[in-house]
Amino acid sequence: MTLIDLANPTRFLSLTARVLPWLTAATAILLAAGLYLSALAPDDYQQGATVKIMFIHVPNAWLSMFVWGVMSIAALGTLVWRHPLADVAAKSAAPIGAAFTFLALVTGSLWGRPMWGTYWEWDARLTSVLILFLMYLGLIALWRAVDDPSRAARAAAVLTLVGAINLPIIKFSVDWWNTLHQGASVIRMGGPTLDRSFLIPLLVMAVAFSLLFVTLHLAAMRNEILRRRVRSLQMMQASRVTLSNEVGAA
Amino acid sequence: MTTSLGPYASFITTSYALVAIVVLLLIVWIAVDYRTQKARLRDLEASGITRRSGRGATDIR
Numbered sequence: 001m002t003l004i005d006l007a008n009p010t011r012f013l014s015l016t017a018r019v020l021p022w023l024t025a026a027t028a029i030l031l032a033a034g035l036y037l038s039a040l041a042p043d044d045y046q047q048g049a050t051v052k053i054m055f056i057h058v059p060n061a062w063l064s065m066f067v068w069g070v071m072s073i074a075a076l077g078t079l080v081w082r083h084p085l086a087d088v089a090a091k092s093a094a095p096i097g098a099a100f101t102f103l104a105l106v107t108g109s110l111w112g113r114p115m116w117g118t119y120w121e122w123d124a125r126l127t128s129v130l131i132l133f134l135m136y137l138g139l140i141a142l143w144r145a146v147d148d149p150s151r152a153a154r155a156a157a158v159l160t161l162v163g164a165i166n167l168p169i170i171k172f173s174v175d176w177w178n179t180l181h182q183g184a185s186v187i188r189m190g191g192p193t194l195d196r197s198f199l200i201p202l203l204v205m206a207v208a209f210s211l212l213f214v215t216l217h218l219a220a221m222r223n224e225i226l227r228r229r230v231r232s233l234q235m236m237q238a239s240r241v242t243l244s245n246e247v248g249a250a
Numbered sequence: 251m252t253t254s255l256g257p258y259a260s261f262i263t264t265s266y267a268l269v270a271i272v273v274l275l276l277i278v279w280i281a282v283d284y285r286t287q288k289a290r291l292r293d294l295e296a297s298g299i300t301r302r303s304g305r306g307a308t309d310i311r
Binding site for chain 2: 043048049050052053056057060095096099102103106107110111113114212216219220222223226227229230232233234236237240
């Protein structure tokens with residue numbers, strides 16, 4: 001099966017049915033391994049056991065941006081190549097991205113209270129991530145507000161690409177402004193500054209959450225394709241009823 | 251192995267519990283949505299509405 005074959009929703013559904021059980025199993029195994037390694041990780045000399053919040057906060061924060069990146073590529077697919085699955089991919093990813101962003105905000109807040117002495121601070125990193133969360137909600141609302149999927153797709157794609165400007169702002173906010181949030185310690189020039197005892201569990205959890213996203217995304221895309229089939233069949237049903245009423249009246 | 255979560259245990263356990271709850275909600279939502287769409291397609295097919303291709307709308311394999 002080539003990449004172009006995946007443009008066909010029926011072939012995509014067939015592929016999804018085959019890979020989803022394997023992806024689900026791989027996600028469960030990696031999540032279990034990540035949680036086990038997180039439990040084994042030592043306390044930090046400054047933060048104590050609260051460092052364990054990092055193993056769930058950081059993967060969620062990374063994915064909050066990664067999912068918007070995926071949606072931005074899908075938006076290009078909608079606007080430039082008019083790929084039939086591009087809008088399906090973007091629309092299905094949005095609620096999952098919103099959930100990851102929500103979790104990044106809440107776990108960050110719960111980590112911030114004991115470490116910074118506050119749940120929230122209107123600094124550049126926290127505020128830009130909150131804006132990302134609100135943009136996810138806005139996009140979801142847009143898709144729900146417009147009945148015709150093709151019209152909603154174009155508007156959502158434009159909004160997604162405009163919103164992508166926020167991604168570098170989030171990433172570099174800790175370098176461009178003075179913030180309470182710490183600077184990058186994993187994805188940075190010169191390599192990670194984290195000790196291996198924290199880095200390995202963090203990377204395993206990051207891969208596990210990424211697989212979780214891929215699994216949930218494929219399943220949500222399958223649902224969206226089925227929802228669009230339901231819609232087109234309902235429209236066929238409605239047109240048949242209208243036609244039979246007109247014949248009956250004549 | 252670290253067994254004690256120290257004075258901030260409630261912050262740590264709440265974080266992990268919240269992540270577990272939200273991920274479970276996502277999984278349940280997607281599973282319920284799948285069943286709902288399949289049931290709607292079955293109902294439509296049962297009422298005689300079929301796809302132009304003639305293939306079953308619920309047949310995804």
